[in-house]
Amino acid sequence: MKINLIMLLLVFSAAAQAQFDNYFYNKTLRLDYVHTGNDTTDAYAIDELIEEPYWGGSKVNLVNTVDYGNYKVTVTDSKSGTLIYTHCYSSLFSEWQTTPEAKSTYRAFPENVVIPYPRKEVMLDFYNRSRDGEWIKKFSYSLDPKNYFIKKERRHEYPSFTVNQAGDPAVCLDIVFIPEGYTVTEMDKFKADCARLADYLLKCVPFSEYSSKINIVGVEAPSLESGADIPGKDIWKKTILNSSFYTFDVERYLTTYDMKSVRDVAANVPYDQICIVANSKVYGGGGIYNHYALFTSDNPYANYVFVHEFGHSFAGLGDEYYNSDVAYEDFYNLKVEPWEPNLTTLVDFSSKWKDMVTPDAPIPTPADDNEKYAVGAYEGGGYMAKGVYRPSYDCTMKSLSYNNFCPVCQKAIRDMLEIYTR
Numbered sequence: 001m002k003i004n005l006i007m008l009l010l011v012f013s014a015a016a017q018a019q020f021d022n023y024f025y026n027k028t029l030r031l032d033y034v035h036t037g038n039d040t041t042d043a044y045a046i047d048e049l050i051e052e053p054y055w056g057g058s059k060v061n062l063v064n065t066v067d068y069g070n071y072k073v074t075v076t077d078s079k080s081g082t083l084i085y086t087h088c089y090s091s092l093f094s095e096w097q098t099t100p101e102a103k104s105t106y107r108a109f110p111e112n113v114v115i116p117y118p119r120k121e122v123m124l125d126f127y128n129r130s131r132d133g134e135w136i137k138k139f140s141y142s143l144d145p146k147n148y149f150i151k152k153e154r155r156h157e158y159p160s161f162t163v164n165q166a167g168d169p170a171v172c173l174d175i176v177f178i179p180e181g182y183t184v185t186e187m188d189k190f191k192a193d194c195a196r197l198a199d200y201l202l203k204c205v206p207f208s209e210y211s212s213k214i215n216i217v218g219v220e221a222p223s224l225e226s227g228a229d230i231p232g233k234d235i236w237k238k239t240i241l242n243s244s245f246y247t248f249d250v251e252r253y254l255t256t257y258d259m260k261s262v263r264d265v266a267a268n269v270p271y272d273q274i275c276i277v278a279n280s281k282v283y284g285g286g287g288i289y290n291h292y293a294l295f296t297s298d299n300p301y302a303n304y305v306f307v308h309e310f311g312h313s314f315a316g317l318g319d320e321y322y323n324s325d326v327a328y329e330d331f332y333n334l335k336v337e338p339w340e341p342n343l344t345t346l347v348d349f350s351s352k353w354k355d356m357v358t359p360d361a362p363i364p365t366p367a368d369d370n371e372k373y374a375v376g377a378y379e380g381g382g383y384m385a386k387g388v389y390r391p392s393y394d395c396t397m398k399s400l401s402y403n404n405f406c407p408v409c410q411k412a413i414r415d416m417l418e419i420y421t422r
Contacts, residue, residue: 020059023077023084024116028052029145030263031124032112035093039102042093044126044139047110049150052263055116056174056270061419062086062116068316068339069289070094070129073113078121078142085115089290092247092255098331099248110259118145133336156221156240156264161191163198163216169270173210173314173420175201176271177218178262180294181239181279184222193277193297194218200303201310204403206410206417213421221265228254228278228296240265241276243294245284254284254294262292272420273314275306287312304402311397311405315413318343320390320398322380334387341412342397343382344389353391353408364389375407 032047062085064072069088077084093109096102115124126139166172177197182190194216202211225237229244232251241261247253256262256276266274276294278285285295287309295305311317318340332338337348344352349363357363358373365376370393381390381398390398392406405413 017059019084020062020116023120024055024118026055027117028055028114028267029117029143029150030112030114030267031141031143032110032260032263034108035091035111036106036108037093037097038106039097042097042128042138046141049143049147050263051117051150051152052114052267054169054267054270056169056272057116058420058422059116059170060422064088065419066316066416068341070339072127072129072135073115074125074127075115075118076123076125077118078123084118084122087113087115087290089113090288091291092257092288095288096248101248110257112259112263114263118143120145129339131333131336133333133339154264154267156261156268158219158221158265158268160217160219160269163194163218164202164211164214166211166213166215169215171421172213172215173417174215174217174270174272175275176266176269176273177216177275177277178241178265179219179221179223179279180241180243180256180276181223181225181227181237182277183224183226186226186279187220187222190220190277190279191218193279197275197277197297197302197306200306200402204307205405206414207307209414210417210421213417217269217271219265219268221268227280228282230282243276243278245282247286252284253286254278254282254296255286255288256292256294273310275310275313285309289313289316301400301402304396304400307402307405308396311409311413315409315416316340317397317409317412318382320381320395322383322385322388331383332388338382338388340382342391342395342406342409344377345387346377346389349377353411356391356408356411367393370394 030050034045064086070090072088075085121144124141127135128138177194179190198216223239227237231246241256242258243256245254247255274292278296280296281298283299285305287293293309293313334345358375361373361376363377377389382388391408395406396404
Protein backbone atom coordinates (compact mmCIF):
# COMPACT_ATOMS: atom_id res chain seq x y z
CA MET A 1 0.00 0.00 0.00
CA LYS A 2 2.83 2.37 0.91
CA ILE A 3 4.63 1.59 -2.36
CA ASN A 4 1.43 2.28 -4.33
CA LEU A 5 1.03 5.65 -2.57
CA ILE A 6 4.62 6.62 -3.40
CA MET A 7 4.10 5.63 -7.04
CA LEU A 8 0.90 7.69 -7.15
CA LEU A 9 2.71 10.74 -5.77
CA LEU A 10 5.51 10.31 -8.30
CA VAL A 11 3.01 10.08 -11.16
CA PHE A 12 1.19 13.20 -9.89
CA SER A 13 4.47 15.12 -9.56
CA ALA A 14 5.53 14.15 -13.09
CA ALA A 15 2.16 15.18 -14.48
CA ALA A 16 2.32 18.53 -12.67
CA GLN A 17 5.86 19.14 -13.95
CA ALA A 18 4.64 18.38 -17.47
CA GLN A 19 1.83 20.90 -16.95
CA PHE A 20 4.38 23.55 -15.99
CA ASP A 21 6.58 22.78 -19.01
CA ASN A 22 3.56 22.92 -21.29
CA TYR A 23 2.65 26.47 -20.27
CA PHE A 24 5.84 28.07 -18.92
CA TYR A 25 9.57 28.52 -19.36
CA ASN A 26 11.84 28.13 -16.34
CA LYS A 27 12.28 31.88 -15.87
CA THR A 28 10.25 34.84 -14.62
CA LEU A 29 8.11 37.52 -16.20
CA ARG A 30 7.71 40.56 -13.99
CA LEU A 31 4.94 43.11 -14.42
CA ASP A 32 5.51 46.52 -12.81
CA TYR A 33 2.47 48.72 -12.32
CA VAL A 34 1.29 51.74 -10.36
CA HIS A 35 -1.52 51.37 -7.83
CA THR A 36 -3.30 54.62 -7.11
CA GLY A 37 -6.40 55.84 -5.32
CA ASN A 38 -7.79 57.02 -1.99
CA ASP A 39 -9.59 55.32 0.91
CA THR A 40 -12.47 54.04 -1.22
CA THR A 41 -11.21 53.89 -4.81
CA ASP A 42 -8.21 52.48 -6.63
CA ALA A 43 -6.88 51.97 -10.14
CA TYR A 44 -4.06 50.06 -11.84
CA ALA A 45 -1.74 51.41 -14.55
CA ILE A 46 0.90 49.31 -16.34
CA ASP A 47 4.49 50.53 -16.07
CA GLU A 48 6.74 47.94 -17.75
CA LEU A 49 7.32 44.23 -18.39
CA ILE A 50 10.67 42.65 -17.50
CA GLU A 51 12.16 39.23 -18.17
CA GLU A 52 14.16 37.80 -15.26
CA PRO A 53 16.49 34.80 -15.53
CA TYR A 54 15.22 32.46 -12.78
CA TRP A 55 11.99 30.92 -11.54
CA GLY A 56 12.36 29.95 -7.90
CA GLY A 57 8.75 28.98 -7.26
CA SER A 58 7.01 25.64 -7.27
CA LYS A 59 6.41 23.88 -10.56
CA VAL A 60 3.65 21.78 -8.99
CA ASN A 61 1.54 24.15 -6.87
CA LEU A 62 0.68 26.69 -9.53
CA VAL A 63 -2.91 27.51 -8.54
CA ASN A 64 -3.41 28.91 -5.04
CA THR A 65 -4.83 26.61 -2.40
CA VAL A 66 -4.51 29.26 0.32
CA ASP A 67 -6.83 32.22 -0.05
CA TYR A 68 -4.84 34.87 1.82
CA GLY A 69 -3.97 38.46 0.97
CA ASN A 70 -5.73 41.62 -0.15
CA TYR A 71 -4.95 41.12 -3.82
CA LYS A 72 -4.85 38.28 -6.31
CA VAL A 73 -3.60 37.89 -9.85
CA THR A 74 -4.73 35.02 -12.07
CA VAL A 75 -3.11 33.85 -15.30
CA THR A 76 -5.32 32.21 -17.93
CA ASP A 77 -4.21 30.61 -21.17
CA SER A 78 -5.83 32.84 -23.80
CA LYS A 79 -6.51 30.08 -26.35
CA SER A 80 -7.99 27.38 -24.11
CA GLY A 81 -9.31 29.51 -21.25
CA THR A 82 -7.46 27.28 -18.76
CA LEU A 83 -6.46 28.82 -15.44
CA ILE A 84 -2.73 28.08 -15.23
CA TYR A 85 -1.39 30.21 -12.35
CA THR A 86 -2.62 32.29 -9.40
CA HIS A 87 -0.82 34.39 -6.83
CA CYS A 88 -2.21 36.14 -3.73
CA TYR A 89 -0.45 39.00 -1.98
CA SER A 90 -0.80 42.26 -0.06
CA SER A 91 0.90 45.63 -0.36
CA LEU A 92 1.48 48.95 1.35
CA PHE A 93 -1.33 50.49 -0.67
CA SER A 94 -4.01 48.39 1.05
CA GLU A 95 -2.64 49.42 4.45
CA TRP A 96 -2.46 53.09 3.46
CA GLN A 97 -6.15 53.02 2.48
CA THR A 98 -7.02 52.54 6.17
CA THR A 99 -5.06 55.62 7.32
CA PRO A 100 -6.57 59.08 7.92
CA GLU A 101 -4.48 60.53 5.08
CA ALA A 102 -6.28 58.35 2.53
CA LYS A 103 -9.54 60.08 3.39
CA SER A 104 -8.23 63.44 2.21
CA THR A 105 -5.93 62.75 -0.73
CA TYR A 106 -4.86 60.39 -3.51
CA ARG A 107 -1.50 58.62 -3.59
CA ALA A 108 0.30 56.30 -6.04
CA PHE A 109 2.33 53.24 -5.03
CA PRO A 110 4.74 51.33 -7.30
CA GLU A 111 3.95 47.60 -7.16
CA ASN A 112 4.79 44.47 -9.14
CA VAL A 113 3.97 40.81 -9.51
CA VAL A 114 6.07 37.97 -10.87
CA ILE A 115 4.79 34.90 -12.72
CA PRO A 116 6.47 32.00 -14.51
CA TYR A 117 7.33 33.16 -18.03
CA PRO A 118 4.44 32.01 -20.27
CA ARG A 119 5.08 30.22 -23.57
CA LYS A 120 1.84 31.48 -25.15
CA GLU A 121 -0.48 34.47 -24.89
CA VAL A 122 -2.19 34.79 -21.51
CA MET A 123 -4.71 37.00 -19.75
CA LEU A 124 -3.79 38.48 -16.38
CA ASP A 125 -6.72 39.43 -14.16
CA PHE A 126 -6.17 41.48 -11.00
CA TYR A 127 -8.58 41.18 -8.07
CA ASN A 128 -9.09 43.21 -4.88
CA ARG A 129 -10.55 41.72 -1.72
CA SER A 130 -13.50 43.90 -0.70
CA ARG A 131 -14.11 44.94 2.88
CA ASP A 132 -16.78 42.23 2.93
CA GLY A 133 -14.16 39.63 2.04
CA GLU A 134 -15.24 39.08 -1.57
CA TRP A 135 -12.87 39.07 -4.59
CA ILE A 136 -13.67 41.81 -7.12
CA LYS A 137 -11.98 41.97 -10.53
CA LYS A 138 -10.40 45.39 -10.99
CA PHE A 139 -8.10 45.18 -13.98
CA SER A 140 -7.21 42.86 -16.89
CA TYR A 141 -4.16 42.77 -19.11
CA SER A 142 -3.58 40.69 -22.24
CA LEU A 143 0.05 39.59 -22.35
CA ASP A 144 1.95 38.35 -25.38
CA PRO A 145 5.25 36.75 -24.25
CA LYS A 146 6.73 37.52 -27.68
CA ASN A 147 6.20 41.26 -27.18
CA TYR A 148 9.57 42.84 -28.06
CA PHE A 149 9.01 45.58 -25.48
CA ILE A 150 9.53 43.08 -22.66
CA LYS A 151 12.84 44.26 -21.22
CA LYS A 152 15.73 41.83 -20.98
CA GLU A 153 18.27 44.30 -19.61
CA ARG A 154 19.29 44.00 -15.96
CA ARG A 155 19.55 47.15 -13.84
CA HIS A 156 21.15 45.72 -10.69
CA GLU A 157 23.44 42.74 -11.28
CA TYR A 158 25.50 41.63 -8.26
CA PRO A 159 27.23 38.48 -7.02
CA SER A 160 25.47 36.21 -4.55
CA PHE A 161 26.52 33.86 -1.77
CA THR A 162 24.97 30.82 -0.10
CA VAL A 163 23.79 31.06 3.50
CA ASN A 164 21.91 27.75 3.74
CA GLN A 165 21.93 25.18 0.94
CA ALA A 166 19.05 22.70 0.92
CA GLY A 167 18.33 21.62 -2.65
CA ASP A 168 16.46 22.24 -5.90
CA PRO A 169 14.64 25.61 -5.77
CA ALA A 170 11.54 23.95 -7.24
CA VAL A 171 11.04 21.82 -4.11
CA CYS A 172 12.46 24.13 -1.45
CA LEU A 173 11.48 27.41 0.16
CA ASP A 174 13.90 29.90 -1.39
CA ILE A 175 14.66 33.00 0.69
CA VAL A 176 16.80 35.84 -0.62
CA PHE A 177 18.47 38.25 1.80
CA ILE A 178 19.12 41.62 0.18
CA PRO A 179 21.07 44.40 1.91
CA GLU A 180 19.89 47.92 2.65
CA GLY A 181 22.39 50.51 3.80
CA TYR A 182 25.51 48.37 3.60
CA THR A 183 28.41 50.04 1.78
CA VAL A 184 30.99 48.23 -0.34
CA THR A 185 33.30 47.98 2.65
CA GLU A 186 30.50 46.48 4.78
CA MET A 187 29.73 43.43 2.65
CA ASP A 188 31.58 41.14 5.08
CA LYS A 189 29.34 42.49 7.84
CA PHE A 190 26.30 41.79 5.67
CA LYS A 191 27.42 38.18 5.18
CA ALA A 192 27.94 37.75 8.91
CA ASP A 193 24.55 39.34 9.64
CA CYS A 194 22.88 36.99 7.15
CA ALA A 195 24.45 33.95 8.81
CA ARG A 196 23.27 35.12 12.24
CA LEU A 197 19.77 35.97 11.06
CA ALA A 198 19.42 32.68 9.17
CA ASP A 199 20.37 30.88 12.37
CA TYR A 200 17.55 32.70 14.19
CA LEU A 201 15.05 31.47 11.61
CA LEU A 202 16.31 27.90 11.30
CA LYS A 203 16.26 27.42 15.08
CA CYS A 204 12.74 28.83 15.46
CA VAL A 205 9.87 26.33 15.62
CA PRO A 206 8.43 25.26 13.20
CA PHE A 207 11.02 26.49 10.66
CA SER A 208 13.56 24.34 12.50
CA GLU A 209 11.65 21.26 11.32
CA TYR A 210 12.22 22.23 7.67
CA SER A 211 15.83 23.44 7.75
CA SER A 212 16.79 20.80 5.18
CA LYS A 213 14.19 22.28 2.79
CA ILE A 214 15.01 25.99 3.08
CA ASN A 215 17.50 27.63 0.73
CA ILE A 216 18.84 31.00 1.89
CA VAL A 217 20.98 33.13 -0.42
CA GLY A 218 22.36 36.67 -0.05
CA VAL A 219 23.00 39.27 -2.76
CA GLU A 220 25.96 41.65 -2.45
CA ALA A 221 24.25 44.89 -3.45
CA PRO A 222 26.03 47.88 -1.87
CA SER A 223 24.64 51.28 -0.92
CA LEU A 224 26.48 54.59 -0.99
CA GLU A 225 25.78 55.19 2.69
CA SER A 226 25.07 53.10 5.80
CA GLY A 227 21.70 52.89 7.49
CA ALA A 228 18.18 53.90 6.50
CA ASP A 229 16.14 57.10 6.32
CA ILE A 230 14.64 58.37 9.61
CA PRO A 231 12.52 61.35 8.49
CA GLY A 232 11.29 62.18 12.00
CA LYS A 233 14.89 62.87 13.01
CA ASP A 234 15.93 64.49 9.72
CA ILE A 235 18.24 61.58 8.84
CA TRP A 236 18.50 60.78 5.14
CA LYS A 237 20.73 58.09 3.64
CA LYS A 238 21.68 57.24 0.05
CA THR A 239 20.71 53.57 -0.05
CA ILE A 240 19.97 51.13 -2.82
CA LEU A 241 16.38 50.32 -1.76
CA ASN A 242 15.34 53.72 -0.38
CA SER A 243 13.88 52.35 2.85
CA SER A 244 12.53 54.60 5.57
CA PHE A 245 11.28 54.53 9.13
CA TYR A 246 8.13 56.53 9.99
CA THR A 247 6.01 54.82 7.35
CA PHE A 248 2.50 56.27 7.74
CA ASP A 249 4.10 58.43 10.46
CA VAL A 250 4.69 55.42 12.76
CA GLU A 251 8.25 55.74 14.05
CA ARG A 252 9.15 52.03 14.14
CA TYR A 253 7.47 51.10 10.83
CA LEU A 254 10.34 50.54 8.40
CA THR A 255 9.41 49.92 4.75
CA THR A 256 10.33 50.82 1.20
CA TYR A 257 8.10 52.00 -1.63
CA ASP A 258 10.84 51.30 -4.21
CA MET A 259 9.62 47.92 -5.42
CA LYS A 260 11.51 48.25 -8.70
CA SER A 261 14.86 48.22 -6.92
CA VAL A 262 13.74 45.49 -4.52
CA ARG A 263 12.83 43.17 -7.40
CA ASP A 264 15.89 44.16 -9.44
CA VAL A 265 18.23 43.09 -6.64
CA ALA A 266 16.26 39.97 -5.71
CA ALA A 267 16.30 38.79 -9.36
CA ASN A 268 19.99 37.88 -9.10
CA VAL A 269 18.94 34.49 -7.67
CA PRO A 270 15.91 32.17 -7.69
CA TYR A 271 13.60 33.18 -4.83
CA ASP A 272 10.17 32.73 -3.28
CA GLN A 273 10.45 35.21 -0.41
CA ILE A 274 12.33 38.50 -0.09
CA CYS A 275 13.98 39.52 3.19
CA ILE A 276 15.53 43.00 3.37
CA VAL A 277 18.23 43.47 6.01
CA ALA A 278 18.67 47.12 7.00
CA ASN A 279 22.07 47.96 8.46
CA SER A 280 20.89 49.67 11.63
CA LYS A 281 20.64 49.34 15.41
CA VAL A 282 17.27 51.10 15.51
CA TYR A 283 14.24 49.00 16.49
CA GLY A 284 11.84 48.58 13.60
CA GLY A 285 10.67 46.63 10.61
CA GLY A 286 7.74 45.66 8.45
CA GLY A 287 6.32 42.53 6.86
CA ILE A 288 3.71 42.33 4.08
CA TYR A 289 2.27 39.06 2.75
CA ASN A 290 4.11 37.83 -0.37
CA HIS A 291 5.67 41.30 -0.70
CA TYR A 292 8.74 41.42 1.58
CA ALA A 293 9.95 41.31 5.17
CA LEU A 294 12.18 44.21 6.24
CA PHE A 295 14.05 44.39 9.56
CA THR A 296 17.18 45.88 11.11
CA SER A 297 20.36 43.92 11.65
CA ASP A 298 21.73 45.02 15.01
CA ASN A 299 18.88 45.85 17.35
CA PRO A 300 18.85 43.74 20.56
CA TYR A 301 15.46 42.35 19.42
CA ALA A 302 16.66 41.43 15.91
CA ASN A 303 15.84 37.74 16.41
CA TYR A 304 12.25 38.48 17.36
CA VAL A 305 11.66 41.22 14.76
CA PHE A 306 12.96 39.05 11.92
CA VAL A 307 10.79 36.01 12.62
CA HIS A 308 7.78 38.21 13.46
CA GLU A 309 8.00 40.12 10.17
CA PHE A 310 8.67 36.91 8.25
CA GLY A 311 5.52 35.48 9.85
CA HIS A 312 3.64 38.28 8.08
CA SER A 313 5.36 38.05 4.70
CA PHE A 314 5.59 34.27 4.42
CA ALA A 315 2.58 32.80 6.23
CA GLY A 316 0.16 35.74 6.12
CA LEU A 317 -0.02 35.94 9.91
CA GLY A 318 -1.74 38.98 11.37
CA ASP A 319 -0.52 41.14 14.24
CA GLU A 320 -2.04 39.96 17.50
CA TYR A 321 -1.31 43.10 19.51
CA TYR A 322 -3.94 45.79 20.04
CA ASN A 323 -2.46 48.34 22.46
CA SER A 324 0.34 49.84 20.37
CA ASP A 325 0.44 53.00 18.25
CA VAL A 326 -0.59 52.29 14.66
CA ALA A 327 -1.78 54.43 11.77
CA TYR A 328 -4.87 52.40 10.92
CA GLU A 329 -8.53 53.07 11.63
CA ASP A 330 -11.10 50.23 11.76
CA PHE A 331 -8.62 47.90 10.07
CA TYR A 332 -11.01 44.90 10.13
CA ASN A 333 -14.67 44.56 9.28
CA LEU A 334 -16.15 42.84 12.35
CA LYS A 335 -18.99 41.38 10.25
CA VAL A 336 -16.69 39.01 8.35
CA GLU A 337 -13.72 36.79 9.15
CA PRO A 338 -10.25 38.27 8.58
CA TRP A 339 -8.28 36.36 5.95
CA GLU A 340 -5.30 36.04 8.30
CA PRO A 341 -5.23 32.49 9.74
CA ASN A 342 -4.51 33.59 13.34
CA LEU A 343 -7.28 36.18 13.76
CA THR A 344 -11.04 35.72 14.07
CA THR A 345 -14.13 37.81 14.62
CA LEU A 346 -16.01 34.61 15.66
CA VAL A 347 -18.40 35.20 12.75
CA ASP A 348 -17.35 31.83 11.30
CA PHE A 349 -15.04 30.36 13.92
CA SER A 350 -15.35 26.88 12.39
CA SER A 351 -13.37 28.13 9.39
CA LYS A 352 -10.50 29.14 11.69
CA TRP A 353 -8.96 27.13 14.57
CA LYS A 354 -12.09 25.91 16.38
CA ASP A 355 -10.86 22.31 15.99
CA MET A 356 -7.61 23.23 17.81
CA VAL A 357 -9.18 24.84 20.87
CA THR A 358 -8.13 23.34 24.22
CA PRO A 359 -10.97 21.07 25.45
CA ASP A 360 -13.57 22.86 27.60
CA ALA A 361 -12.11 26.32 26.84
CA PRO A 362 -14.91 28.92 26.85
CA ILE A 363 -15.23 31.03 23.69
CA PRO A 364 -14.40 33.89 24.08
CA THR A 365 -11.66 32.81 26.47
CA PRO A 366 -11.09 34.89 29.63
CA ALA A 367 -7.57 36.31 29.85
CA ASP A 368 -7.37 35.19 33.49
CA ASP A 369 -7.60 31.55 32.31
CA ASN A 370 -4.64 31.77 29.91
CA GLU A 371 -2.55 29.24 31.83
CA LYS A 372 -5.39 26.74 31.71
CA TYR A 373 -6.24 27.06 28.01
CA ALA A 374 -3.28 27.06 25.61
CA VAL A 375 -5.57 27.65 22.61
CA GLY A 376 -8.84 29.52 22.79
CA ALA A 377 -10.11 32.85 21.49
CA TYR A 378 -8.62 35.71 23.50
CA GLU A 379 -10.08 39.13 22.77
CA GLY A 380 -7.73 41.74 21.33
CA GLY A 381 -5.79 41.50 18.10
CA GLY A 382 -5.33 43.04 14.69
CA TYR A 383 -4.82 46.51 16.29
CA MET A 384 -8.32 46.29 17.81
CA ALA A 385 -9.01 45.79 21.52
CA LYS A 386 -12.58 44.62 20.92
CA GLY A 387 -14.19 42.34 18.37
CA VAL A 388 -11.05 40.59 17.07
CA TYR A 389 -9.68 37.49 18.80
CA ARG A 390 -6.31 35.73 18.81
CA PRO A 391 -5.61 32.02 19.44
CA SER A 392 -3.36 32.18 22.52
CA TYR A 393 -2.71 34.63 25.29
CA ASP A 394 0.84 35.22 24.04
CA CYS A 395 2.70 34.57 20.79
CA THR A 396 5.58 35.88 18.67
CA MET A 397 2.90 37.73 16.67
CA LYS A 398 1.86 39.59 19.84
CA SER A 399 4.82 40.37 22.08
CA LEU A 400 8.60 40.67 22.03
CA SER A 401 9.09 36.92 22.37
CA TYR A 402 11.37 35.01 20.00
CA ASN A 403 10.63 31.35 19.18
CA ASN A 404 7.18 31.60 20.69
CA PHE A 405 4.72 31.05 17.83
CA CYS A 406 1.44 29.75 19.26
CA PRO A 407 0.05 26.39 18.05
CA VAL A 408 -2.26 28.04 15.51
CA CYS A 409 0.53 30.16 14.01
CA GLN A 410 2.81 27.12 13.93
CA LYS A 411 0.20 25.18 11.96
CA ALA A 412 -0.24 28.06 9.50
CA ILE A 413 3.53 28.19 8.95
CA ARG A 414 3.78 24.41 8.51
CA ASP A 415 0.93 24.42 6.00
CA MET A 416 2.70 27.11 3.98
CA LEU A 417 6.05 25.29 4.17
CA GLU A 418 4.38 22.17 2.79
CA ILE A 419 3.06 24.16 -0.18
CA TYR A 420 6.52 25.50 -1.03
CA THR A 421 8.43 22.25 -0.50
CA ARG A 422 6.20 19.74 -2.34
